[in-house]
Amino acid sequence: MTADDERSPGFESVDDHPEVTMLLRAMDETAQWEATKQLRAWEREQLSLRTGQRLLDVGCGLGDAALALSADLGHDGEVVGIDGSERMLAEARLRGADATCRLRFTVGDAGALEEPDASFDAVRSERMLQWVPDPARAVAEMARVVRRGGRVCLTDSDWSTLDLDVGDSDLARRVRETFGVDRERQTTVGGRLNSLAESAGLAPLAETSATQVWSSWDPDESPRLHGWAPLAVSARAMVDAGQLAPGGIDGFVETVESAARQGRFTMRLTMHSVVARLP
Numbered sequence: 478m479t480a481d482d483e484r485s486p487g488f489e490s491v492d493d494h495p496e497v498t499m500l501l502r503a504m505d506e507t508a509q510w511e512a513t514k515q516l517r518a519w520e521r522e523q524l525s526l527r528t529g530q531r532l533l534d535v536g537c538g539l540g541d542a543a544l545a546l547s548a549d550l551g552h553d554g555e556v557v558g559i560d561g562s563e564r565m566l567a568e569a570r571l572r573g574a575d576a577t578c579r580l581r582f583t584v585g586d587a588g589a590l591e592e593p594d595a596s597f598d599a600v601r602s603e604r605m606l607q608w609v610p611d612p613a614r615a616v617a618e619m620a621r622v623v624r625r626g627g628r629v630c631l632t633d634s635d636w637s638t639l640d641l642d643v644g645d646s647d648l649a650r651r652v653r654e655t656f657g658v659d660r661e662r663q664t665t666v667g668g669r670l671n672s673l674a675e676s677a678g679l680a681p682l683a684e685t686s687a688t689q690v691w692s693s694w695d696p697d698e699s700p701r702l703h704g705w706a707p708l709a710v711s712a713r714a715m716v717d718a719g720q721l722a723p724g725g726i727d728g729f730v731e732t733v734e735s736a737a738r739q740g741r742f743t744m745r746l747t748m749h750s751v752v753a754r755l756p
């Protein structure tokens with residue numbers, strides 16, 4: 478239900494999306510969510526990066542989170558960002574032009590990292606595991622490239638926590654049944670980060686979560702909720718999941734938008750973070 482289109486690829490294949498600039502913009506919007514800011518601040522404390530260290534960001538997107546952490550690495554440190562999208566990486570390189578440490582943003586696949594074993598002091602990955610076909614394999618790759626004693630921080634959404642409140646509990650249930658059930662992709666992976674880390678041989682050290690709350694929305698001012706695809710895209714996903722009749726798309730959009738105009742719109746989504754250490 479994020480900036481994605483039912484008939485187009487989503488974040489698993491950003492560069493093939495007809496509205497690629499919307500996907501890029503959505504990343505800047507999600508970076509502004511209070512929950513995102515909270516989890517990134519927590520991650521920074523937990524990773525406790527030091528001068529000269531090497532950090533890998535898997536599925537780095539626009540690179541902004543890794544670039545913020547680069548301030549802790551001094552001149553001798555290095556940030557490596559891997560992403561499946563050249564469009565994301567081109568923007569990350571521009572944003573990193575003034576970074577003080579070494580930077581490398583490279584196209585790659587989280588399931589088969591082209592990085593040597595034990596070559597990083599820390600690895601991070603944020604909201605990427607929900608887009609890969611095999612999250613366990615991706616986390617195993619992160620565990621392979623981190624050094625002994627190094628830390629891995631995983632952050633992801635758990636879409637089973639999605640709660641849309643427009644005064645219609647049946648509609649809220651149908652939304653949750655659509656997005657909170659693992660179908661083509663693992664939308665509940667955020668709730669399983671600890672066990673994924675353990676299965677990869679990592680020892681979880683700490684975990685936290687943050688709930689993003691949207692308590693108002695003016696659809697006339699902002700046709701998309703920040704960080705989200707247009708509502709019709711969500712409605713089409715509900716049709717595909719058998720939670721909305723094929724002719725019900727316009728009615729769904731109308732119901733939600735008119736509730737929002739009347740100040741009866743609240744939505745919540747919880748994201749989780751886990752930091753683990755390679756023993």
Ligand SMILES: C[S@@+](CC[C@H](N)C(=O)[O-])C[C@H]1O[C@@H](n2cnc3c(N)ncnc32)[C@H](O)[C@@H]1O
Binds near residue numbers: 536559565603609
């Ligand atoms: C929702 S975005 C999150 C981006 C960034 N981590 C953030 O939090 O702003 C998911 C990112 O994962 C990337 N991605 C998806 N599948 C991937 C894969 N198999 N290997 C590497 N990156 C991938 C996408 O290109 C996209 O940039």
